[in-house]
Amino acid sequence: MTALVPDNAFPETENWRPERKGGQVTLWLDCARAGPNRVTRQVLDELNQLLDVIAADMPDAVILRARRPEGLADGLPPEDLTDLESAAAQDLAEAGASVLDRLAGLPCATVAVMHGRTSGTGLSLALACDHRIGIEGMTCAFPEICLGLHPFMGGTVRLTRMMDPLEAMQMMLTGAPLTGVRAKALGLVDALVPECHVSEAVRAAVERRLDRTESLRTAAMRLGPARRMSASRLRSESEHVTPYAFYPAPFALIALWEEHGFDPKAMQQAETASFSRLAESAASRNLTRVSRLRAALEARNDEPIRxxxxxxxxxxxxxxxxxxxxxxxxxxxxxxxxxxxxxxxxxxxxxxxxxxxxxxxxxxxxxxxxxxxxxxxxxxxxxxxxxxxxxxxxxxxxxxxxxxxxxxxxxxxxxxxxxxxxxxxxxxxxxxxxxxxxxxxxxxxxxxxxxxxxxxxxxxxxxxxxxxxxxxxxxxxxxAPVGLVERLIAAYLMEAMVMIDEGHDKRDLDCAALGFGMPMGPVTLADKLGLDRCLALFHTVTETSDCAVAAIPGWLPEMVEDGHTGIATGTGLYLYAKGEKPPLLPVEPASPDISDRLVLPICDAAASSLRRKIVADADTADAAAVLGMGFAPFRGGPLHYAKVRGGVPDRLRTLAARHGERFMPDAGWGGLA
Missing domain, CATH: 3.40.50.720 (NAD(P)-binding Rossmann-like Domain)
Incomplete structure (x- = not known):
């Protein structure tokens, strides 16, 4: 058996706790920062120092584990990706890939033990090992697509070679987590065991009893024509869900795999370049902002409710x-x-x-x-x-x-x-x-x-x-008399009802909203919520608002009284029972006169919530709009959008001159300025 270096040969680090036992070295990840482990630049730099010691006196096996209950590790915190310039993003990706390539190249067996949640660069770390042992109840994910990015540090390269490439692409394109059972079925983990059987599973991995052979699908996707055909289908599917104009990351990921899926070295280089470009895109910065807003809402307390x-x-x-x-x-x-x-x-x-x-x-x-x-x-x-x-x-x-x-x-x-x-x-x-x-x-x-x-x-x-x-x-x-999310939704829908009353085509309104990036047009949303619920909300807003609001058209109460309330009844603003369907994404952007009338009232309602002290700050109003009503996430929230766009109060005054006092900007804009 190879002699191991003494314990004191390992340098002291903030985030790793190395141990040796027999011919094995176990690297316990236990990050100094509160919360779950995260594979940050510092964590990778410290791992590189530990690999120096390991390389000097090679053990029989290196085991990666974690002492945090949340899981092996998550990815970079959103704040580490905020306003990341291209050069800094490239340096981060290259440095991380270099360390993980070094881990992957160790001549001894390497095993990652995954419990709880493993995601992002934490999953990239696990993929750099020869084997992965999952503990029952685990999940794993590459959620970078939700930040306007794709996996990096070799994550795209290893995942598409380790399991069915199309399944790997779907996992990365959706950002959805895999359960342990699903990860085992797809080959992402080599064994899924209860905690009490981990040692036995690690032994099997070290003894190479868990080695796998390449699947036929993986072999087929090494061929350019097969990849191009699959990539075309993935691109078409993504365009319906995350249009390229709003979300470039899915298409960058597809192109990366389509062009370089046969060549790991070229794909690694292209992955780093692609990640660097995406990191400084407006979509990524705004989606990262939304992720920070989401994280800021989560709370912990020393007096739990039981x-x-x-x-x-x-x-x-x-x-x-x-x-x-x-x-x-x-x-x-x-x-x-x-x-x-x-x-x-x-x-x-x-x-x-x-x-x-x-x-x-x-x-x-x-x-x-x-x-x-x-x-x-x-x-x-x-x-x-x-x-x-x-x-x-x-x-x-x-x-x-x-x-x-x-x-x-x-x-x-x-x-x-x-x-x-x-x-x-x-x-x-x-x-x-x-x-x-x-x-x-x-x-x-x-x-x-x-x-x-x-x-x-x-x-x-x-x-x-x-x-x-x-x-x-x-x-x-x-x-307040109306919930904040309800008030934002009402601002969106009430103007749409007025525009229908003016003679605008309902499909044009939905197309204009979709063209702005809203997940659902106002007409479709009204039918989904139910026109009876919408009418009740509109009445409450009208009765309690301290400023002018859009008038309720006379035909809306009549529709509700006749039972035409939307999807649930088969007839609403669209005639679902007769096969009428809401539009998909528009081919061309709508006129700003239409989209501004639908979207800017949301921005104004958010500003009003600040003036009335419904929320403490603009970030909370933006979080309510994006997470509560689906305001185009890649725009970062209505108040953030207004700040980036500039001149929104002036535009509202122009709309007020044309369409009525309800468009006069709320006094809350003064506080934002």
Whole structure:
């Protein structure tokens, strides 16, 4: 057996903990920064130092593992990619690729053990090893495409040679994670085992018992004609989802594989050059900004909420309770009707099935959901959530009653839309622990955490951490008659209704919005939400707005009254029952007169939210628009877009002169300037 260098021969590093045992060296990744491990430039530089020592006295095997519960490693943090110039991006990519090539070239066996989540440059690190052992429950992903980039440091080269190239391309083009089972089936991991069998699996890898042969598909894709045919299909599919004009990264990745998939060395060089170009593109910088906005919403707190009581087993209450149970928390669900509670259990099971949860997780969620017809959970929960659609007086009485029975220090939340917290603050014993949550069935990943003037910041912090724990994003807003996301959507849709009333073709409106980069045109979105819901929202906005808004056309209430409410009924603004379909992407950009009338009201509503102190800053308003209503992500948010574009208040004044006072810029623009 080869003699190993002594322990003290390894240099001390901030992020790696090397150990030797017998003929093996285990490099434990344990990053100094808080949160999950991330494979940064510093981590790679330190790995290079460790490889110097290993190369001086070669062991039989090098094992890469992690001590963080989140997983082996994630990729670079978004802030490391912000405003990255081309030269810096190239230096980063080349330096990282050099270290990983060195790891891949070691003459001894190298094995990466992957638990939890492995993504981005963390996955590139794992791919540089000879073998990968997955621990049950693991996932892996290359999410760079969501940042307007593609994998680098050799990630594209190794993935397309290691597994079915078309599956590899789909994985990189979508950014979607693979489960451990799927990764094993595709050959990305060589073994998938429970934690207790890791040592045995590593031994098998070191002894070369897990070596694989190249698949027929991989061999076929070495041929230029086969790659060109597949690349053409991938390009066509991508254009429908992420148009080249808005998102160049998918097409750069396809071209990279199409041109160089047969030559690893050439593909590596082209990968670095392509990554460098994308890193300084406007799309990448804005998508990276959105990623930072998303990360900033996530919260942690030292006073976690462990038990929840939900009052009301209607549709809203059931969905909230199911979300909490599926998120791993115990929840009691109160309703006077046993039938409603029974239906709630069935609906929870159905929701678990619809989200693809395994049978064991489905059963665990059902076990955590406890029907509570007598309301015993009110006195035991850390958090009480009141839902339901009772009369205002009944809801006020409910909140008075809760004040007498809730546990000391428990939080009280209203999840009933349009019920003002200011009305409830005088009814409860501790208004500092009163807040609101706005769950949306249309935006399942984003929850507005609403506060009133007396809400304690600690209450908001605990609720934000609670929402994060459920795997969703908390958006901190102040209480208002209409939720922030709803208000932004209303600004988008109400002007579209006016334009239809003026005689504009509905398809032209949808095409103009799609041409701007919106994921869905306003006409299609209105039909999807339901014209009845839209009409109710429009009325609320009209009644509560402190400035002029678009008028509601007379034909809209008539359509709703006649039952023509959208996709659900087969007839709305489009006639789905007769085979009419919304348009796809336009061939040519729409007139700015059309797109500005649809988009700039969103920007103005975002500025208004700042003036009314609904949000604390422009970043929160941008996060609400992008993550809540899908405002063109590659533009970075409505206020960021307005800043980059310039002159938006002046353009609004021009539109006001032509189309009415509703376009006059909100006073909130002054604060932004």
């Amino acid at each position: 038990t929840v009581h939900v009052i009301g087993a209607g549709k809203r209450g059931t969905e909230i309770a199911a979300c909490i149970a599926a998120g791993g928390l115990r929840v009691t669900l109160e309703d006077r009707s046993l039938d409603q509670l029974g239906q709630a259990v069935h609906r929870t099971a159905r929701l678990c099935d619809e989200t693809g949860r395994p049978a064991a997780e489905r059963q665990a969620a059902l076990d955590r959901l406890i029907p509570d017809p007598n309301g015993h959970g009110r006195a035991r929960a850390d958090l009480v959530i009141a839902t339901g659609d009772e009369e205002i007086a009944d809801r006020h009485e409910l909140h008075r009653a809760l004040a007498d029975v809730m546990a000391r220090g428990a939080l009280l939340v209203s999840a009933t839309p349009h019920l003002r917290l200011a009305e409830l603050a005088g009814l409860v014993r501790s208004p500092s622990r009163l807040a609101g949550l706005r769950f949306s069935e249309d935006v399942p990943g984003l929850v507005e955490v609403t506060a009133h003037r007396q809400t304690d910041p600690k209450t908001r912090a605990r609720l934000a951490a609670f929402i994060t724990c459920l795997g969703q994003l908390p958006l901190a807003v102040m209480d």
